[in-house]
Amino acid sequence: MDLESELREAMAERVAGAEAPPSLVADVRRRHRRRQTRIRVTVGVAAAAVAVAVVAPGYQSFRADPVGSNGRPDDPGGKSAPPASPGPTVSGLPKSAAPAPGKSGKDGRPAGEDPAERGGEPSKGGIAGIKVPAWVTFLPTGLKAEAPCAAGTENGARTTTCRWRGPAGWVEIRLVRGSGLGGPEDLMKSPGVPRPASVRGERAITADRPDSGRQIAWMERPGLGVVVAAGGGTRDQLMRIAEGVRP
């Protein structure tokens, strides 16, 4: 038996009736178009995913989530304070407000719990070009610290005041610490009647300032109040700035 010849004949017999369909060229072109469409859709989806990945961090900062913080997630209520850092004293804070290693606060909290003490910690990789304390997570761009954050006293309460100024306007944030603070009404004085507002769910009041700025005040926790004021072009971003203050 000549196997090769038999194999040839067997193959010829098997495919004798096989003819390419007349629509083969059209089928091939249709398949080619489908493939191109599939590739375009895939590329589009990938581009959209990349766009979302790029835009999402910006959106997060818009929502005043902590940017440039130490990377630890906030608690749901946004009440937890960033950890105290044993790092170097930061520009923008008075030396008196710098944390002392091992020092405990008067109210029994460990050193660094007091926002006035740790207020000068710089945000790592935070808002470019602006030295901001870690508890300030959002500031409009283009602002520069006017002077180091100033510690002082006001009606028996300790205050820490930070100011930024730039072509876009100005921002002032004041932390007020004192046991006699009853509510946001105790934190600021305004020429007009303050209106109720809310900062991260906390009751707040907002009012215009005599210098054409606008301010908002709220009690971050018992004994600690915050007043944020903004003027010029940053006036419209007052709420966003206030939402980003996490002492």
Add this chain to the structure above:
Amino acid sequence: MGRRDEKSFAEFVAARGSALLRTASLLCGAHQDAEDILQSALEKAYRHWGRLDPDSDPEPYVRRILVNLVISRSRRWKVLKEIYMASPPELPGSSATHAVELRGTLMEELRRLGPRQRAVLVLRFWEDLSEAETARVLGCSVGTVKSQASRGLARLRERLDTNLAPMGS
């Protein structure tokens, strides 16, 4: 130097489509699969058709795509079978029909060979390619073609002997 155009593709498919379909059918072992795989191969060739030399025959290029597709698809199917099949697939046994019909049995046994070995036999004995041409299509050495062809034929002979022996062939 000119470029191949859409019209030349249609002419090529009209002229050589059936021959390629037959080759694909022998390489795959099933006519339905052959049509699908031929379309895939032609689509691949179509993508680069404009870049092919207009003075050369595009058939070896298309045939090479076809063979590569069949081999890679066979490998994928083998993996799928290994994953999903709880028991070995039922293969047609050595029925009386197969034993008597030598050519039918031959084709059945050809289908059971590995894709590469089957491709060598199809290219050598159906397409009548030389060993060197077969080696070029498969992207291997002439020695590999020789050994694959020899082993493939030996296996066919061996299986034929087993199947046809009870019939006294």
